[in-house]
Ligand SMILES: Nc1ncnc2c1ncn2[C@@H]1O[C@H](COP(=O)(O)OP(=O)(O)O)[C@@H](O)[C@H]1O
């Protein structure tokens with residue numbers, strides 16, 4: 227995998243909207259065939275970054291290439307080889323399913339357009355509904371249609387912006403299976419998401435908060451880089467304890483995980499001492515566990531809100 | 539690098555047609571606006587313009603004729619642009635360079651002195667009857683005032699010094715509909731063409747579909763021109779509707795060539811569409827596009843010579859009016875329908891339209907945003 231060529235390679239990209247610094251010095255490397263997860267809270271600049279990759283927004287500064295083409299000057303050529311699925315459904319509500327596919331295929335100059343559209347409809351299982359207006363589809367179907375539309379011209383790179391937001395679990399699972407199939411066929415996929423389980427399905431990740439890249443690498447590397455010790459607390463009456471726990475020495479983060487609480491901190495010794503004492507007093511069980519990706523992300527998000535504790 | 543693709547262009551046009559067909563409101567507007575405005579503006583609005591350009595044909599120069607011309611000038615209603623021969627005078631009227639031609643016949647002086655009431659011919663461009671009404675009524679009194687002091691006793695009681703004959707050219711009965719209906723052609727086209735194209739692009743932006751369009755290799759020229767074509771067709775349908783109404787409801791004559799008329803209409807449609815597309819690349823949303831349209835529409839209505847006779851407007855208003863395509867289109871349409879103007883006679887009004895299109899398109903392509911910035 228490491229030998230695969232870089233499909234996305236950007237460095238020091240910045241974007242301002244007015245006096246708002248939305249993307250700060252972003253650098254990203256994505257290799258061919260990879261599924262690259264792009265994570266971060268709302269408003270952190272994921273959509274803006276993706277738009278800059280496919281030439282929909284012009285970076286204020288920085289340099290980079292996408293599919294070997296310059297992001298700043300060759301966006302027309304980039305567009306032809308990229309499939310971009312927008313965060314909000316943005317096909318035409320007042321065109322039918324068939325008309326939408328046909329229009330997009332025309333815009334990309336797809337050869338044998340009719341056959342391609344017909345095949346896309348069949349594979350979607352929408353052959354019988356080709357004359358239905360796209361605006362009347364449910365969320366899950368809209369998402370499948372949007373993905374199918376941007377695959378028709380056989381892009382080498384897929385940019386998917388929160389493709390599974392508001393989609394039911396079954397449709398999400400099918401969707402991810404499709405993504406893995408595409409990746410196996412050599413298509414590079416950059417996908418932004420909020421869901422932890424989806425983050426874990428990616429080969430590599432980047433976490434971005436308030437416009438700044440906080441961590442990147444495989445899920446393992448991202449977790450390890452935070453150097454967190456994590457303990458799982460279980461027992462009766464856990465609900466009211468989060469506040470008290472947070473004030474203990476060595477505790478940086480408290481998060482509920484189903485019936486247990488995950489308590490994490492950078493200072494392993496102080497954390498262990500505090501927790502063992504606390505558990506004994508309250509009659510709880512404390513067990514050391516491996517920090518999960520979610521612990522790492524919550525930790526990152528918490529830290530990024532404090533401008534003096536940012537990951538720089 | 540990314541040249542014009544006929545197939546993409548066709549795709550954009552096709553999509554626009556399909557969307558238009560499904561948009562009942564817009565479809566209603568296409569038919570509704572002409573009908574509504576035909577009814578609203580079927581009535582006349584009064585006005586009393588002065589300083590109307592007038593040419594003099596002087597077959598018999600003499601002190602009386604000169605005194606008469608001076609009196610016309612003093613009346614404020616006439617601005618004498620010069621003395622010409624009869625053939626040139628006709629052409630000046632045809633090209634709308636003058637509103638009146640006053641002809642002093644041979645032997646005017648002699649007949650006047652002998653009390654034989656010589657004919658004084660006044661030809662008026664009556665395509666807009668409101669523009670000439672006031673001036674003509676002034677002429678009726680002028681003869682007595684000018685000649686009476688110098689011709690004591692010559693006049694027999696009850697007999698005018700001159701036999702004033704007014705020819706209302708192009709619209710002999712002074713029918714307002716002759717003026718208003720061709721004018722409506724221009725007003726309706728301005729309204730619907732600018733508005734609908736203005737909305738076409740901002741709608742994509744507002745619904746978020748513009749992002750999808752931008753993510754495809756389609757170029758600005760393809761998008762702009764592809765989106766324009768359906769509206770050209772709509773414009774021609776509207777024109778046909780109005781022309782049928784002009785013919786069968788208002789009995790407006792058609793003296794010129796229908797082909798020339800449609801050619802001029804096409805030019806005017808393109809001018810308005812170019813403006814609409816430019817508005818839509820400046821505006822951020824549909825509301826702004828609408829506001830820009832009305833900002834343009836109002837002076838077009840008031841200062842083009844549609845609402846008020848152009849020559850009755852103050853200088854500054856005429857300057858503004860001359861920058862509006864409707865002003866020139868009105869002269870063109872009235873010229874073709876009522877005066878039977880042919881191609882060769884239209885150039886004076888055609889070049890301002892061409893200039894307008896060129897300027898607006900340059901602005902439009904410069905402001906077209908290829909990105910979402
Ligand atoms: N076109 C725009 N104009 C002004 N501000 C914008 C624009 N697009 C995004 N923003 C702002 O930039 C920030 C990042 O937005 P976005 O990239 O959409 O974040 P994300 O996709 O991670 O939720 C947000 O604060 C958003 O309000």
Ligand SMILES: [Mg+2]
Nearest residue numbers: 272273274313
């Ligand atoms: Mg987003």
